[in-house]
Amino acid sequence: MSSSTVARAMRLLAELGEGERSLEQLAAVLDVHKSTALRLLRPMEEERIVQRDAAHRYRLGPQLFALAGQALEQRGIRTVAAPHLRELNAATGQTVHLAAYEGGEVVYIDKYDSRHPVRMYSRIGLRAALHCAAVAKVLLADLPPSERRGIAEGLEFTPYTAHTLTTPAALLAELDTVAAQGWAQDHAEHESFINCVAAPVRDATGRVVAAASVSVPDMLLPYDQVLALLPRLRATTAAISADCGWTDPTALGREV
Amino acid sequence: MSSSTVARAMRLLAELGEGERSLEQLAAVLDVHKSTALRLLRPMEEERIVQRDAAHRYRLGPQLFALAGQALEQRGIRTVAAPHLRELNAATGQTVHLAAYEGGEVVYIDKYDSRHPVRMYSRIGLRAALHCAAVAKVLLADLPPSERRGIAEGLEFTPYTAHTLTTPAALLAELDTVAAQGWAQDHAEHESFINCVAAPVRDATGRVVAAASVSVPDMLLPYDQVLALLPRLRATTAAISADCGWTDPTALGREV
DNA sequence: ACGACCGTTGCACATAACGCAACGAGGGAC
DNA sequence: GTCCCTCGTTGCGTTATGTGCAACGGTCGT
Numbered sequence: 001m002s003s004s005t006v007a008r009a010m011r012l013l014a015e016l017g018e019g020e021r022s023l024e025q026l027a028a029v030l031d032v033h034k035s036t037a038l039r040l041l042r043p044m045e046e047e048r049i050v051q052r053d054a055a056h057r058y059r060l061g062p063q064l065f066a067l068a069g070q071a072l073e074q075r076g077i078r079t080v081a082a083p084h085l086r087e088l089n090a091a092t093g094q095t096v097h098l099a100a101y102e103g104g105e106v107v108y109i110d111k112y113d114s115r116h117p118v119r120m121y122s123r124i125g126l127r128a129a130l131h132c133a134a135v136a137k138v139l140l141a142d143l144p145p146s147e148r149r150g151i152a153e154g155l156e157f158t159p160y161t162a163h164t165l166t167t168p169a170a171l172l173a174e175l176d177t178v179a180a181q182g183w184a185q186d187h188a189e190h191e192s193f194i195n196c197v198a199a200p201v202r203d204a205t206g207r208v209v210a211a212a213s214v215s216v217p218d219m220l221l222p223y224d225q226v227l228a229l230l231p232r233l234r235a236t237t238a239a240i241s242a243d244c245g246w247t248d249p250t251a252l253g254r255e256v
Numbered sequence: 257m258s259s260s261t262v263a264r265a266m267r268l269l270a271e272l273g274e275g276e277r278s279l280e281q282l283a284a285v286l287d288v289h290k291s292t293a294l295r296l297l298r299p300m301e302e303e304r305i306v307q308r309d310a311a312h313r314y315r316l317g318p319q320l321f322a323l324a325g326q327a328l329e330q331r332g333i334r335t336v337a338a339p340h341l342r343e344l345n346a347a348t349g350q351t352v353h354l355a356a357y358e359g360g361e362v363v364y365i366d367k368y369d370s371r372h373p374v375r376m377y378s379r380i381g382l383r384a385a386l387h388c389a390a391v392a393k394v395l396l397a398d399l400p401p402s403e404r405r406g407i408a409e410g411l412e413f414t415p416y417t418a419h420t421l422t423t424p425a426a427l428l429a430e431l432d433t434v435a436a437q438g439w440a441q442d443h444a445e446h447e448s449f450i451n452c453v454a455a456p457v458r459d460a461t462g463r464v465v466a467a468a469s470v471s472v473p474d475m476l477l478p479y480d481q482v483l484a485l486l487p488r489l490r491a492t493t494a495a496i497s498a499d500c501g502w503t504d505p506t507a508l509g510r511e512v
Numbered sequence: 513a514c515g516a517c518c519g520t521t522g523c524a525c526a527t528a529a530c531g532c533a534a535c536g537a538g539g540g541a542c
Numbered sequence: 543g544t545c546c547c548t549c550g551t552t553g554c555g556t557t558a559t560g561t562g563c564a565a566c567g568g569t570c571g572t
Contacts, residue, residue, distance in 0.1 A: 002302075024518070243321060257521075280549070292531075518568090520568095521567100531555100533554100537550080
């Protein structure tokens with residue numbers, strides 16, 4: 001037993017999500033009389049959840065932005081991402097990380113351990129190496145080019161392995177690639193026996209607010225099989241982004 | 257005559273914007289029986305507008321983010337402006353806002369945070385104070401004088417700081433100045449330690465459809481250095497306007 | 513200036529939302 | 543482990559409230 005009146009109101013919101021509608025159009029969607037639709041819309045208009053322009057056409061209102069912003073502030077990206085990351089972790093059995101760019105550094109803000117006996121070492125709150133970690137590459141790639149440059153030139157480029165990028169130029173070139181393809185890899189650049197792939201999470205404004213990654217020791221899966229996890233990873237980050245309000249403009253060819 | 261049921265549902269959303277709530281708490285807010293609150297929440301939960309965790313505590317749900325994202329998407333100007341605002345944000349490192357005049361109020365429709373540790377607080381969807389905010393002045397200044405007058409006389413003129421304009425006459429005089437010079441300032445009129453500059457964005461018909469601003473705490477930059485950001489801001493708004501089809505008729509002596 | 517269209521209002525009727533009270537599940541304390 | 547207490551859930555009868563209808567009025571286009 002639930003309120004059908006509220007259900008109708010929610011249906012109106014969904015419809016307005018598609019674009020501006022007149023009162024009559026909205027009434028037609030619900031298959032109710034115009035006056036009924038009007039009475040449903042009025043309280044939402046008062047709360048600025050919906051809005052109407054001079055021509056009396058309805059659209060979603062600014063209070064919606066305010067609510068979404070408050071919600072994200074409270075919960076943070078970590079809470080929103082959690083169920084999706086857990087599922088990715090369950091599906092792949094591998095270590096899953098969530099990282100964010102905060103004040104010049106990339107920090108791990110969540111982690112789901114591999115179920116295999118051999119695990120990689122990391123801990124929530126630790127900083128990622130900016131010139132190695134796949135999550136770092138994803139996050140840096142979203143920054144404006146001028147800032148990327150500044151960061152790249154300020155790094156130490158500690159050569160952890162033979163694959164580690166060791167010059168600002170190499171890193172900047174890599175970031176261009178990452179920005180273009182929409183994901184990043186770490187091919188034994190930090191630990192000689194660990195490969196990672198990472199993909200960005202975007203919020204409603206389209207900005208990259210976090211990055212998720214799968215890390216796997218190559219004794220478990222060789223490099224090319226790690227790349228095969230990419231579609232699954234990207235499906236996960238797409239789902240998280242959607243939960244943050246992001247609507248993918250390149251939603252054409254889908255291939256989960 | 258409007259649906260009080262929907263009004264109650266909206267009230268619940270506003271309450272959930274403040275934080276997680278139990279069913280009983282929500283019922284208490286509306287002063288209704290628990291079962292009533294439950295019936296109101298159920299359709300919203302089905303649409304994922306609200307969500308409940310394992311402990312049955314309600315919070316705002318992912319569908320709300322999706323709606324907010326769609327709503328932002330519908331504001332065409334936001335999409336056009338985004339890359340330019342991002343660039344301005346990157347170049348100055350300061351907080352950048354985009355605001356529009358909608359139905360008698362000035363609403364922030366986009367925001368790019370400062371990268372400095374000390375940030376100003378604001379959120380997309382909030383209303384700007386019409387007698388303080390630089391963006392408000394820019395948007396009001398484009399209205400016909402008669403409408404300006406009506407708005408100015410209907411305001412409350414809350415004196416946030418010592419610099420706040422407190423009379424309709426003072427505001428109207430300021431709007432004349434803004435209209436003449438093509439930009440506006442907020443010299444510690446809303447927060448005593450924050451200065452802003454704003455400039456208009458015009459569409460192909462020449463109407464001001466939005467305003468962009470840079471806001472900076474004066475511990476970061478003193479007032480006169482904020483004014484020095486003006487050329488950069490105006491270059492940005494000019495670029496956005498150009499993308500909207502606006503061709504500047506006063507494109508003669510440029511001194512940016 | 514006229515007509516057509518769309519949003520708005522008042523009213524009578526019936527639906528659906530409400531409060532109540534009993535049920536059930538989960539958690540904490542002893 | 544068992545009891546108790548709290549909180550969410552359900553069924554039901556009443557009545558408030560949402561609904562359709564039809565007439566009104568404002569706005570735009572011709």
